[in-house]
Amino acid sequence: MPAVAKRADRHTPESLLAVAVDVFNVRGYDGTSMEELAKAAGITKSSIYHHVSGKEELLRLAVTRALDGLFAALDEPGALEGPAVDRFAYVVRRTCLELVRNLPYVTLLLRVRGNTGAERDALERRREFDHRVADLAAAAVADGDLRPDLDPRLTARLVFGLVNSVAEWYRPDGPVTGETVADALGSLVLDGLRPRS
Amino acid sequence: MPAVAKRADRHTPESLLAVAVDVFNVRGYDGTSMEELAKAAGITKSSIYHHVSGKEELLRLAVTRALDGLFAALDEPGALEGPAVDRFAYVVRRTCLELVRNLPYVTLLLRVRGNTGAERDALERRREFDHRVADLAAAAVADGDLRPDLDPRLTARLVFGLVNSVAEWYRPDGPVTGETVADALGSLVLDGLRPRS
Known part of the structure; x- marks a missing residue:
């Protein structure tokens, strides 16, 4: 059994967008990976794909x-x-x-x-x-x-x-x-x- | 014997600085490694250290x-x-x-x-x-x-x-x-x- 608990995705499309914009502004759009977005949002990559098709849609x-x-x-x-x-x-x-x-x-x-x-x-x-x-x-x-x-x-x-x-x-x-x-x-x-x- | 020939360092402090400024402006100072500077200048890292003490001096x-x-x-x-x-x-x-x-x-x-x-x-x-x-x-x-x-x-x-x-x-x-x-x-x-x- 993994020690890391799964965190619930409490994001709305709106709140996820706000996180993504902040990360893009700090690291640059090109320099931001989906992994980094997921980490900043506190959710998994697949949870992000539940909201949007990917980085470019954000x-x-x-x-x-x-x-x-x-x-x-x-x-x-x-x-x-x-x-x-x-x-x-x-x-x-x-x-x-x-x-x-x-x-x-x-x-x-x-x-x-x-x-x-x-x-x-x-x-x-x-x-x-x-x-x-x-x-x-x-x-x-x-x-x-x-x-x-x-x-x-x-x-x-x-x-x-x-x-x-x-x-x-x-x-x-x-x-x-x-x-x-x-x-x-x-x-x-x-x-x-x-x-x- | 290595296949990669050593390239001569034809840089002056002036020309090396110009290369570094261009790389910093494109990649950001924080995002630039000494390896990238050496590659952009077409010389080895140790050749750069022959000119300056490091990235911060540039x-x-x-x-x-x-x-x-x-x-x-x-x-x-x-x-x-x-x-x-x-x-x-x-x-x-x-x-x-x-x-x-x-x-x-x-x-x-x-x-x-x-x-x-x-x-x-x-x-x-x-x-x-x-x-x-x-x-x-x-x-x-x-x-x-x-x-x-x-x-x-x-x-x-x-x-x-x-x-x-x-x-x-x-x-x-x-x-x-x-x-x-x-x-x-x-x-x-x-x-x-x-x-x-």
């Missing part, structure tokens, strides 16, 4: 959640109604808020490199999101409400780089709220650090 | 180079002379330029986590650099040349996050020069995307 579920949150923001009234510059500002702020609210999932999305089908699909949806926001910025430039002298593609790169960089240091238990970060970031992007006279 | 040499470049920018006339706002703008632009010019070394520096003495020393110098730039920003706020309504620590986080994010996508053989990126980034940070009337 990745797909995780990045889909992150992407669905980002795309949902584009369908909110703030992103649909009013001048393009206000819609652009709304989306920049909301993207930042989505990142801090959904931090492990968005962090994982930002690290996706495209080695698997799930990763390539995620990269394609990220590109679509970037294009939607770049279109908003272009409309605001056409309205005369954003500067025409900055290259729109480079600007989009920088703005998303700024938003994404928040994932590097933001901690939900830290002293700064997500709203504060989103407000400061939106204000920096739209108005810059120099005072407006 | 890391120290690499991040020291990145940090020396950043600190050198603080001693240039543009960072020392004139109004604080201009010195701040100069340093932001120069930090961005230093990153693209010294990309593998600065990328490695940005990934340092503090597990070894070399990493902790590097983090301490990074903090010192951040403080020097934050002091410049505070002086510019005191002069009335930067907005007083943004929290200076949060602003510094965002600005450095923006600069560092360039390492995620910038490629030396890409269509955009480092100068173009540094100019656009500096302009975004100082003046924002909204036109100034």
Whole structure:
């Protein structure tokens, strides 16, 4: 009789996904084995296969959640109604808020490199999101409400780089709220650090 | 007699360091073994020990180079002379330029986590650099040349996050020069995307 007792699988698909996302973020998706996932979840490998078909399905579920949150923001009234510059500002702020609210999932999305089908699909949806926001910025430039002298593609790169960089240091238990970060970031992007006279 | 011929060690300390930085950036410092370094350099492990005391010395040499470049920018006339706002703008632009010019070394520096003495020393110098730039920003706020309504620590986080994010996508053989990126980034940070009337 083996000395090691079988541990019951108390995981829901939801709780298993949360464990997997944390492990992927620490060890990297490529560097994580099913054995390590099972160990982190405190269940057997075969119990994991009871929930999902494998590692790639967990990745797909995780990045889909992150992407669905980002795309949902584009369908909110703030992103649909009013001048393009206000819609652009709304989306920049909301993207930042989505990142801090959904931090492990968005962090994982930002690290996706495209080695698997799930990763390539995620990269394609990220590109679509970037294009939607770049279109908003272009409309605001056409309205005369954003500067025409900055290259729109480079600007989009920088703005998303700024938003994404928040994932590097933001901690939900830290002293700064997500709203504060989103407000400061939106204000920096739209108005810059120099005072407006 | 072994079938594998010994390969001559044609490395200089400089070329060995360049190989090590690339391997660290791909596999992570913690995830890289001396065996992998030797394989990537095309020499034996004992040949590496002929150049350096080990993995940590390679890391120290690499991040020291990145940090020396950043600190050198603080001693240039543009960072020392004139109004604080201009010195701040100069340093932001120069930090961005230093990153693209010294990309593998600065990328490695940005990934340092503090597990070894070399990493902790590097983090301490990074903090010192951040403080020097934050002091410049505070002086510019005191002069009335930067907005007083943004929290200076949060602003510094965002600005450095923006600069560092360039390492995620910038490629030396890409269509955009480092100068173009540094100019656009500096302009975004100082003046924002909204036109100034």
